[in-house]
Amino acid sequence: MSNSSSTADDILVCARALITAGGYNGFSYADIAEVVGIRKASIHHHFPSKVDLVRTLVLRYREDAKAGFAALERTASDPRDQLANYVSYWEKCITDASDPFCLCALLASELPALPPAVAVEVRLHFETLSAWLTSAFERGAALGIFRLSTAPRAEAESFMATVHGGMLSARAHGDPKLFGIITTALLNRLSN
Amino acid sequence: MSNSSSTADDILVCARALITAGGYNGFSYADIAEVVGIRKASIHHHFPSKVDLVRTLVLRYREDAKAGFAALERTASDPRDQLANYVSYWEKCITDASDPFCLCALLASELPALPPAVAVEVRLHFETLSAWLTSAFERGAALGIFRLSTAPRAEAESFMATVHGGMLSARAHGDPKLFGIITTALLNRLSN
């Protein structure tokens, strides 16, 4: 019943959860094999090396993120709503534990030790996210919706830092609701 | 020339840098052996298992953090200055690469996969940090120095999230100065 795209996808889904829980070195092909129900050697058929696997995963993640940003811009025209919806997306993921931590944020924490081919993709994700957030702040300022106390890029980086830090704190305290508490304050500041 | 406290300390110092770079599973006794200049087996004399090693490291880190909070309270009476000095401490560490990421924050990111004996200590560190920051916000509010838009605990958690997120962003972008940019905005908000 498994077809090719399904097995490779299963592998990627599994790898994502394992990385999000324990980092690049915290999982092995054997772990995936157990979850997906195939042998370790078969994973090599789809992903010849661990680097290939994780790099593919990050590339997919980046594509999905770009699609997500585009969707945010279609579903709300007000940049404040776009940012709020971005945060709501993560709050839902964290609260229902479907995706409790940004893959690239997790990998970024161990960036010095990542294989270069993976590291470069993780950096690119941060650049994309930063650029999108910056553009949201720029648009909001141009429309008079936001009054920025610093440059749009700095606002964007602060916003991003708070979101990622909120994920970390929710995890550290074992309290998913904490992400919402932290980001509510963040979003409230956008309304002042 | 090596004495017992020096070798064990060397091991801990080395382990800290390795964990901070690549997480709990990103280093091995062999890595430490190479840096410290002893055999892998000798490390077991000082730390019988990897869990013992990392747990000892986190305990030490927590002691140092408590001492640091006490020092911050001695060297400045104004809670705003205490928070600013806390941030300055990290900015210096990140900028001169002496300690570019909070050990417990790094370990917190992979908390689900940590050995329980280590995980509990990491959580305790977050509780201690959160309590100290909360007390700073409470004192600042009581003295009329801060006007809080949310409860002191929420302010503290937001502050912490931004600091940790700033570390992450600096690392992800490969730009240590970014931590300062993010935290300057954070501290400026304390002055309003």
Add this chain to the structure above:
DNA sequence: GACTCTCTACCTATCAATAGGTAGATGAAC
């Protein structure tokens, strides 16, 4: 329809390297 070839997706068996770890020996210091 039967046969052949190619492809896909899986497998077993195996490997080298590495991981955390153990036990006993050795030498230095007291």
Add this chain to the structure above:
DNA sequence: GTTCATCTACCTATTGATAGGTAGAGAGTC
């Protein structure tokens, strides 16, 4: 002699990976 801190030699388990293989599906040819 005892203690401490190191070592060698070795262990089991696990890791990412390789080589060779099987089985079934699909397409093309007769």
